[in-house]
Amino acid sequence: MPVDPKQIRAKDKVVVDGIELTSDWNRMFDQRPVFDYDVEVLEKIAGIPGAESMAWCYQCAQCVPVCPVNEVGDYGPRKIYRRLQLGIDLIPDEELWKCTTCMHCLRVCPKDVNMIDIMPAVREEAVMEGHVPPELQEVFENTFEYGNPLGESPRKRADWAKDAGVPVPLMKEKKKADILWFVECYPSYHPRGKETSVALAKVLHALGVDFGILGVEEKCSCDSQRLAGERGLFEEFAEENIKTFSKYQFNTILVTDPHALNAFKKEYPKLGGRYHVVHYTTFLAPLIDRLEYRNTLNYRVTFHDPCYLGRHHGEYDAPRRILNRLPGVELVEMWRCRQNSFCCGGGGGGMWLDGFMADHVRERLSENRVREAVETGAQVLAVCCPYEISRFEDAVKSTGNEGKLMVKDIIELVVEAMGA
Amino acid sequence: MSDVLVFAEHLQGNLTDSTFELLGKGRELAQTTGGHLIAALLGKGVEPLTEQMGVAHKVVMVEHQQLAAFNPEAYAIALKAVVQSLNPSIILIPYTSMGMDLASALSADLGIPLAAYVSEVKIEDGTLMTVSQMYGGKVNVESEFSGNPKIVSVLAGAFPAEAGKVEGTPVIETMEAPNALANLRVTFKQWIEPEGGDVDITQQDVLVSIGRGIQSQENIPMVEELARKLGGALSASRPIIDNKWLPKSRQVGKSGLKVKPRLYLALGISGAPEHIEGMKDAELIIAVNSDPNAPIFEYAHYGVVGDLFDLLPILKEKLGG
Amino acid sequence: MHIIVPLRQVPDLVEDLEIDASGKDLDREWLKYKMNEFDDHALEEALLLKEEVGGAVTAVALDGGEVDKLLFTAAAKGADRLVKVRGDFPTPLNSHAMARALAGAIQGLDYDLILTGVQAVDELDGQVGVLLAHYLGIPHVSVVTDVQVHDGKAVVHKEYAGGVMGEFDVILPAVLGIQAARQTPRYAPVSRVRMAMRKSTIEEVSAEASAEGAPDIRKLFKPEKGAGAQMLEGSPEAVAEKIIHILKEKGIVQ
Numbered sequence: 001m002p003v004d005p006k007q008i009r010a011k012d013k014v015v016v017d018g019i020e021l022t023s024d025w026n027r028m029f030d031q032r033p034v035f036d037y038d039v040e041v042l043e044k045i046a047g048i049p050g051a052e053s054m055a056w057c058y059q060c061a062q063c064v065p066v067c068p069v070n071e072v073g074d075y076g077p078r079k080i081y082r083r084l085q086l087g088i089d090l091i092p093d094e095e096l097w098k099c100t101t102c103m104h105c106l107r108v109c110p111k112d113v114n115m116i117d118i119m120p121a122v123r124e125e126a127v128m129e130g131h132v133p134p135e136l137q138e139v140f141e142n143t144f145e146y147g148n149p150l151g152e153s154p155r156k157r158a159d160w161a162k163d164a165g166v167p168v169p170l171m172k173e174k175k176k177a178d179i180l181w182f183v184e185c186y187p188s189y190h191p192r193g194k195e196t197s198v199a200l201a202k203v204l205h206a207l208g209v210d211f212g213i214l215g216v217e218e219k220c221s222c223d224s225q226r227l228a229g230e231r232g233l234f235e236e237f238a239e240e241n242i243k244t245f246s247k248y249q250f251n252t253i254l255v256t257d258p259h260a261l262n263a264f265k266k267e268y269p270k271l272g273g274r275y276h277v278v279h280y281t282t283f284l285a286p287l288i289d290r291l292e293y294r295n296t297l298n299y300r301v302t303f304h305d306p307c308y309l310g311r312h313h314g315e316y317d318a319p320r321r322i323l324n325r326l327p328g329v330e331l332v333e334m335w336r337c338r339q340n341s342f343c344c345g346g347g348g349g350g351m352w353l354d355g356f357m358a359d360h361v362r363e364r365l366s367e368n369r370v371r372e373a374v375e376t377g378a379q380v381l382a383v384c385c386p387y388e389i390s391r392f393e394d395a396v397k398s399t400g401n402e403g404k405l406m407v408k409d410i411i412e413l414v415v416e417a418m419g420a
Numbered sequence: 421m422s423d424v425l426v427f428a429e430h431l432q433g434n435l436t437d438s439t440f441e442l443l444g445k446g447r448e449l450a451q452t453t454g455g456h457l458i459a460a461l462l463g464k465g466v467e468p469l470t471e472q473m474g475v476a477h478k479v480v481m482v483e484h485q486q487l488a489a490f491n492p493e494a495y496a497i498a499l500k501a502v503v504q505s506l507n508p509s510i511i512l513i514p515y516t517s518m519g520m521d522l523a524s525a526l527s528a529d530l531g532i533p534l535a536a537y538v539s540e541v542k543i544e545d546g547t548l549m550t551v552s553q554m555y556g557g558k559v560n561v562e563s564e565f566s567g568n569p570k571i572v573s574v575l576a577g578a579f580p581a582e583a584g585k586v587e588g589t590p591v592i593e594t595m596e597a598p599n600a601l602a603n604l605r606v607t608f609k610q611w612i613e614p615e616g617g618d619v620d621i622t623q624q625d626v627l628v629s630i631g632r633g634i635q636s637q638e639n640i641p642m643v644e645e646l647a648r649k650l651g652g653a654l655s656a657s658r659p660i661i662d663n664k665w666l667p668k669s670r671q672v673g674k675s676g677l678k679v680k681p682r683l684y685l686a687l688g689i690s691g692a693p694e695h696i697e698g699m700k701d702a703e704l705i706i707a708v709n710s711d712p713n714a715p716i717f718e719y720a721h722y723g724v725v726g727d728l729f730d731l732l733p734i735l736k737e738k739l740g741g
Numbered sequence: 742m743h744i745i746v747p748l749r750q751v752p753d754l755v756e757d758l759e760i761d762a763s764g765k766d767l768d769r770e771w772l773k774y775k776m777n778e779f780d781d782h783a784l785e786e787a788l789l790l791k792e793e794v795g796g797a798v799t800a801v802a803l804d805g806g807e808v809d810k811l812l813f814t815a816a817a818k819g820a821d822r823l824v825k826v827r828g829d830f831p832t833p834l835n836s837h838a839m840a841r842a843l844a845g846a847i848q849g850l851d852y853d854l855i856l857t858g859v860q861a862v863d864e865l866d867g868q869v870g871v872l873l874a875h876y877l878g879i880p881h882v883s884v885v886t887d888v889q890v891h892d893g894k895a896v897v898h899k900e901y902a903g904g905v906m907g908e909f910d911v912i913l914p915a916v917l918g919i920q921a922a923r924q925t926p927r928y929a930p931v932s933r934v935r936m937a938m939r940k941s942t943i944e945e946v947s948a949e950a951s952a953e954g955a956p957d958i959r960k961l962f963k964p965e966k967g968a969g970a971q972m973l974e975g976s977p978e979a980v981a982e983k984i985i986h987i988l989k990e991k992g993i994v995q
Contacts, residue, residue, distance in 0.1 A: 127930045134663075135636035137928045144931055145775060146755065153756050155771065191727075232932025355638020397733065431901055489907060492899075493880050517884040517901045520860070520918070524867035527954055528840070528875035534867045535956045550956065553964075555862045556754050559767070560964055563865070563956035570956070573867070576902075605880040605912040609896075614904030626993060650994065662782065662921035668904045675884060675900050675920065683993050690754075692862075704991055706984060707970065713757065715964060722987060723970030730977040738981050739994065 042084040045091075050121030056111040057081040063105035063113070068343040069098050072368055073361040077105045077115055091126045097133055098360060101227050101348030102307040107339060116227075116312075119348060123229025132229070139352040140230050147219040147237065148185040149352065158215035160187075160194035166205035171212040171248045179204070179211035179283075180250040182264075184257040185220050186386035192393065193386045196409040200256060200280060202420045203411060207287055211254065217244045223263035223308075228349025235271065238263070242273040253277045258308035258385050259347070265313065279309055281384050281410060285318035288325045294419035296328035301413070302378035303331065304369060304392070305341035306385035319384050322410055326417045332376045334369075342369050346387030366395035374401050384410045422455030425508035425569075427499060428473065429518050430461075431490070432611065435469055437678070438514035438576045443475045444583025445541060445574070446512050450477070452543045453509055459590075460502045462495055464488035467592070474588030480506065484597035486604060492521035493606040500529055501598045508569050510548060512541075515573040517675060523573040534571040535563050537693060539578045548572075556692040557715035576674065577697035618669040619653045626652025627681045629672055629699070630660055633688015633709060633728060637665045642732060643687060649739040655679065657695045673698035687728050691716030742796030742890060744787040745855045747843050747873070748815060750774035750806045751863050764960045766833050774806040776814070779858025785922035786888055787856045788819045794890055797821040799850060803830065803842055809943060810934075816941040817933035818926075823943045824850070830950050836864045837954035840872035845948030847877065852914055854895065859884050859918035866955035874916035882909055883918035 046055035057078060064076035075098050083095060090096050099119050106114055126132065132140070142151035161168035171180060181204070186193040204211050219237040226234035245253075253275045255261045264277040301323055309315050316338045323331050336342045345365030350357070354364065370392055373381045381396075383389055392407040408416075424446040429436045443459065450457040456477035461469060464487055470479045480502050486494040499522055503511060511526070513519040515536055527534035539560075540551035550572055552561045621627060628647035634640065640654070647654045654670060661671040672679050674694035684702035689695060691707070691714055699705065700719050707720035708728045717723040724731065752758060752767060753775040759768040787798045799822040800815035802808050812823040826846040831838050847855065855877075857870030874881035886906065887898040893913055898906045900920055911917070973983045988994045 124932075127928070128933070130927060132928055134925070135638060138636065140928065140931070144934075145753075151755060154773075155756065230931060232930055232935050236931050236935060355636045358638060432905065436902070490901075491909070492882050517899065520868055520883045521871060521881065524836070524871035525875055525881070527837075527867055528872045531954065533954055533956050536864055536867050549959070552865050554865060554961075555752060555758055555767075557964065558754060559758050559760070560962050561865055562959045562962065564959055565956045605915070606882060607910040609908040609910055612898060612906040612908055614906075650988075659778075663925050671904070675902060675904075677903055682991070683988065704987075704993070706987070717970040717972075718964055720970040722984070723972045724980050724984075725972065726977065726980065731980055734977050734981040735984060738985050 037085050038087050041087050041089050048121045051118040053114045054118050057113045062108045066104040066108055068365050072363050092131045100343050100350040102343035103311040120227045124231050127229040133356045135355050136352050143220055150189045152189045157188045160197050164198045164201040166202050168201050169212045170215045174212045176249040177210050177212040178251050179254045181211050181213050181254045183213055184260050187256045192389045199411040199415040202415050221260040221263040223259040238271050258306045262308050281318040285321040288322050293327050293417045295417050298328045299380045300330045300378045301380045301382050302334050302373050302376045303382045307343050307347050310341055334372045344388045344391050346391050351387050366391040367399050370395040370399050374405050381407045382410050422453040423508040424450040424457050424510045426459050427513045428459040428461045429514055437581050440581035440584030441579040442512040445579040447475050462487045462498045471589050474586035475584050476590045478591045480593050482595050482597050484601050486601045489608045490518050491608045493604050496525040497598050497600045511571045513573050515575050523571050536573040538572050538574045553693040575693050618667050621655045622677050622679055624653045624681050626650045626683045627655045628685045629655040630687050631657040631689030632659045646736050657689045690714045742794050743851045743853050745799045745852045746784045746787045747857055748780045748800055748802045749777040751777045751861050760961045765958045777858045777861040781926040782922040783856040783858050783919040785926040786919050813937040814929050814934050816937035817929035825943050825945050826948050828948045831952040835952050835955040836866045836869045838950040838952040840869045842948040842950035843873050844876035846946045855916040856919050859920045870916050870918040879914050881916040884920045885917045886920050
């Protein structure tokens with residue numbers, strides 16, 4: 001398209017170092033448009049400790065096509081930067097709550113603009129100023145009051161173990177175990193989560209693992225609450241969990257939840273809690289051939305990489321290794337997989353913002369992902385993050401794919417193959 | 421000494437349902453104690469109301485300009501004077517907005533015992549026994565009283581109003597207004613009518629009613645759609661209104677409205693007594709709650725224990741366009 | 742403008758309530774307490790008034806349970822002064838005893854206005870706010886949804902059934918039983934609560950309280966479960982099917 005001459009900010013005549021310059025290109029020596037903006041808001045946001053990299057964006061826009069939220073709406077770090085440039089404050093802005101901290105933008109960003117640090121830092125300011133979406137506020141309140149975001153009775157945290165059918169020992173009684181299994185909230189309380197906990201207990205038992213759980217002593221790892229801006233809540237329970245861990249002897253913390261993995265690996269050390277932590281898929285992959293399988297599954301399975309296991313912690317192989325070893329499983333990949341995997345929408349507080357997000361997106365991220373899973377012809381969408389099972393099951397229903405696609409945790413498939 | 425005194429509550433010129441409920445129950449109690457049923461009617465120009473109080477043996481009327489509209493301080497002063505002059509055995513006060521200001525005040529002022537949240541009153545072997553619905557209706561407390569008088573503050577709807585609706589004018593005794601009414605610290609200014617224009621939930625055949633279990637304001641449109649598909653309207657329990665998620669005109673229960681729809685679908689409502697009193701007369705009550713111990717299941721005809729967010733989409737779909 | 746907000750802890754209804762061996766009280770060993778939700782509204786209204794007309798908000802709570810957390814949370818929301826009332830209180834603490842203890846403590850404090858939650862789930866023997874007003878010898882209005890303060894008086898709206906309201910002038914000091922604050926009670930970020938734990942001090946005062954004024958509790962019992970409701974069971978799909986069937990049978994849907 002030809003350039004409209006009026007759009008060119010050229011001057012008839014410019015004198016630079018005594019040399020007279022005429023012609024259109026002398027605009028280079030004029031102030032560039034970027035300086036026309038009032039950078040006060042941008043500087044305010046980039047001045048928040050943790051959010052410094054916001055200012056590094058040079059608007060190459062590589063982040064936009066990989067941003068999952070942009071896939072279903074209109075989003076991306078570059079767009080946030082642009083709004084800041086235009087003087088729109090991010091703190092009271094609804095844009096602040098859309099990011100799921102999936103980390104795909106950081107993977108492609110040439111400037112290391114790090115939403116994983118920016119989001120919790122700016123959200124913390126917003127929380128302090130009272131700009132919290134109400135549904136999220138309730139989750140914060142529940143977590144502070146009950147130690148879990150579901151607002152369930154803390155006394156009932158280990159009730160799922162009663163139905164396990166195998167012993168699930170408590171650290172309080174054992175004092176010492178090779179493996180301390182940190183069960184986390186959704187696997188302790190959510191009906192589908194509880195089923196996966198029972199499955200994992202069965203597998204640990206079958207493998208003869210020396211393990212124990214914390215039961216009522218366990219408190220939410222609060223990593224997602226931290227990413228949603230409640231750093232104080234995170235610290236409160238981190239201190240409590242670290243204190244509880246210190247009472248017992250163990251070699252490894254085993255987690256069901258990649259978000260807990262993230263908390264223990266990246267955040268707890270800053271507070272003095274250093275542990276050897278593994279996700280259950282990482283733990284199980286080398287042991288998978290030691291299990292006996294009575295059933296052949298005959299499933300075509302596709303696997304969804306959880307953001308906090310894959311991109312955040314680089315574990316792409318263990319879940320696939322397990323699935324490939326299960327009799328009768330044919331693993332097919334979605335086109336967005338491994339480093340390029342899509343996001344279920346649950347991370348960074350998204351788990352508790354579905355109502356809020358409904359006004360901002362054409363469909364849920366989980367619905368977008370379920371359609372992709374269906375396209376592979378898989379009968380089973382395998383997952384290994386406790387947020388995903390309920391999100392994807394809802395999405396299977398809402399996209400009308402009930403009966404076509406089942407959502408199962410990898411550990412459930414293992415138990416199904418074992419016939420346990 | 422064996423009389424039963426009922427505080428005759430009236431709002432903007434009409435006796436309330438609670439008054440008839442208490443009069444009916446009071447008459448029954450008076451028969452057991454062998455005393456009289458006396459109504460305390462405080463107000464200004466309220467004598468015509470006595471025509472509806474045929475069930476009482478006597479109405480003690482106190483009239484004063486400061487009693488024309490309810491005033492917590494003025495009414496407490498006048499009621500105290502009535503109690504001191506009659507020395508009844510039992511004082512029945514509704515557990516309503518007015519009753520809340522009076523019962524505790526009387527108890528503190530006269531040093532006499534009080535039971536609130538009462539849903540049952542009985543005299544057993546000469547002892548007054550009450551059952552109070554405590555802890556949001558999750559636990560009942562059975563209490564007894566020694567000495568006279570005692571105050572029983574009764575939940576609205578606990579007893580049938582019919583037993584108290586007897587025409588005929590009882591004996592009217594006018595009592596002089598206490599001097600203290602001349603020197604009040606609380607002054608009634610004016611009535612403020614609720615904002616109109618919204619749906620009248622008392623006129624709806626179908627109410628889909630939401631409580632705390634709805635979790636967030638963002639979930640309301642989804643329920644509204646269900647209500648629409650059922651040809652009804654959305655109503656709610658108090659916490660939803662207090663959070664300003666729905667207008668006051670949609671509140672069912674104490675300080676809200678009493679409804680009698682053909683269908684009352686209670687979603688995520690636990691069923692505190694304050695809510696129950698507003699909806700228990702609905703023809704068909706279906707309750708969905710995740711807590712199997714929720715008191716609402718006691719009053720519902722059909723109950724579902726489960727996640728309402730699992731059920732809602734399916735229900736909506738099955739109802740079609 | 743000095744506003745006092747008494748904060749009460751009540752049994753958390755999220756937990757299953759159990760009755761103790763005596764049959765006359767809840768089993769308190771495992772009981773979890775939380776702030777009376779109406780008190781949260783009273784605190785919010787107090788903070789809004791302070792923001793409007795200036796002054797200070799004092800949160801007062803009786804010792805026991807998680808009282809410190811309760812008071813520090815109030816500080817995190819904006820309460821200026823925290824007071825814990827200690828004493829040899831009867832258990833269970835009834836409304837009369839609580840009101841007497843609060844009156845004893847509050848008498849020694851400066852106040853123009855006391856805001857309480859309109860009621861609580863455990864007030865067997867009446868509302869603490871109204872009792873408190875009488876023990877302090879000041880007027881009260883319950884079920885208040887709007888408060889404005891000027892010239893030594895409060896203009897309040899008291900709500901009746903059906904949403905009709907009465908407007909009153911109340912000469913201060915007075916006790917108001919708050920039904921709902923003008924806005925949803927604010928959130929206390931946990932880091933503020935933690936900061937309050939480090940920086941705020943809780944003053945302690947002692948008070949006495951007799952439990953007189955309550956009936957004698959014979960026993961506690963749980964209402965019969967689901968006596969009326971026929972429970973619909975099965976998958977959400979099956980339950981929805983059953984509901985539709987019932988609605989059709991009753992002619993509510995075609």
